Amino acid sequence: MMDVLGFDFMQNALAAGLLASLICGVIGSLVVVNRIVFISGGIAHASYGGVGLAFILGLPVLPVTSAFTVCMALIMALVTLRARERVDTVIGVIWAAGMAMGIILLDFTPGYNVDLMSYLFGSILAVPRSDLWLMAGLAAVVIALVLVFYRGFMVMSFDEEFARSRGVPVNFLYILLIVMVGLSVVMIIRVVGLILVIALLTIPPFIAERRTRSLRVMMIVSTVLSGIFTVSGLMISYALDITSGASIIAVAAVGFFISLLIPQKTA
Amino acid sequence: MAEPVVDIQGLNYSPDGLPVLKNVDLRIERGDYLAVLGPNGGGKSTLLKLMLGLVRPDGGTIRVLGLRPGDAGGRIGYLPQHTEVASSFPITVLEAVCMGTVRPGFRGMSGRHSKIDHEKARQALKKVDMLDAQGRSLARLSGGQKQRVFIARALVDSPELLLLDEPTASVDSASRTALFTLLNELNKDMTVIMVSHDISSLASGVKSVACVNRTLHFHKAPEITDDMFTMTYGGAGDQCCPVELVTHGHVPHRVLAPHEQADAVSTSDEGGDS
Secondary structure, three states: HHHHHHHHHHHHHHHHHHHHHHHHHHHHHHHHHHHHHHHHHHHHHHHHHHHHHHHHHHEEEEEEEEHHHHHHHHHHHHHHHHHHHHHHHHHHHHHHHHHHHHHHHHHHHOOOOOOOHHHHHOHHHHHHHHHHHHHHHHHHHHHHHHOOHHHHHHHHHHHHHHHHHOOEEEEEEEHHHHHHHHHHHHHHHHHHHHHHHEEEHHHHHHHOOOOOHHHHHHHHHHHHHHHHHHHHHHHHHHHHHHHHHHHHHHHHHHHHHHHHOOOOOOO | OOOOOOEEEEEEOOOHHOOOEEEEEEEOOOOEEEEEEEEOOHHHHHHHHHHHHOOOOOOEEEEEEOOOOOOOOHHHEEOOOOOOOOOOOOOOOOOOOOHHHHOOHHHHHHOOOOOHHHHHHHHHHHHHHHHHHEEEEEEEEHHHHHHHHHHHHHOOOOOOOOEEEOOOOOOOOOOOHHHHHHHHHHHHOOOEEEEOOHHHHHOOOOOEEEEEEEEEEEOOOOOOOOOOOOHHHHHOOOOOHHHHHHHHHOOHHHHHHOOOOOOOOOOOOOOOOO
């Protein structure tokens, strides 16, 4: 089993999985405590429009998708801040429209077409080294921003109205958070697919939230759990020769159900 | 003369064209202890939110501590009505109270809570008699205990102005008496504005009363008036009898003269005194 670690692609896959775990552990915790899982799902799906745009324009995929996704994320953030009562509808529309736009644009693109499946489940076993550096860079930026504004994020996530009453720039923090979600999602989708992104953003923080007493520890526990799910999922996919993305999600889902059976933290 | 803590003139607030507050004037002096009474949906909480800059008025001016609403955040302690805390948010009681020490603007957003913050938080918890629970997970507390923790959060930073929205909600009667004693104590150092739909909260050393039901009537002294009954309980002599509430408290059975303005809420002429 260990000899598999000798392969370049496996080393890259493990590194990508661990970097994704780090980003998802930190951002996912904020997503869960701020209850913006639905927005994050919307951002992840809408980003497909950016992929289509990049292909039809013949431009590099990553920058175009990032820019497109951040735009969509900003629209959702502004709708959330302005018209709270219609938020879920608007997100649902952007979610579906972005995805449809991506598919239509790819239909119009002559020649090679991206396989939708690889976008949904990613191709963690085919991650190039350059992507690893991008992910590492993003992870560093995300962690630095969260550390710098940690207290603000904590106060906002805990009680937004109170945070506003104290003069904490909640709108700034909220938009920053949504943009970070957008960038993280784009970066990770290329590697692990958008279904896995949502799974990693939500399952480990959900398990961690009920067993920790601070946001900081919740982030650390989520990261470790993501790492465990990713690595064991990869190993299982290799051993059984099954799709790696789906295997990782299956492990996370099993972890989720086991966590429901184990008693929560005591007072 | 000292600058008023809150100075509201000609305030109108009507989101989506529905008037919530109409032509409100209010001037609160330093050291006051104001109870804001009125029926649910009458605009009491909105008035606090307008003072905090959480919602914007459609007309009129508001000055709080001499500043525009929202600019004096670091000098105000606030207890929101429904603290929309995710019940599972991972935090200890002590850290939750520490959040009340966050500074406004970008300066306050970085770093961790200092030793001083923790010490302040312990003192605030002591005041609401929750010090023993400091290390516990907030999610595990009862509604009344959480309410006391949030009151501690409101006063942890020794604000000049304390805004409390229904502080006695879900607090049992023993804690309620303790809370009123505490508010009296705090009132020596800070101006207190307390929103309540419960007229018996007047029993507690309140210095003045504002009745809010779209319009606002200010009473210099905390006597219970007919008007307060009608505003709070929907009309004197209605099916809801307020007498019981009064006799259970220590409220003097006195009645002020009705509002002289024509726009006063129509008070029935038999009078609602007990």
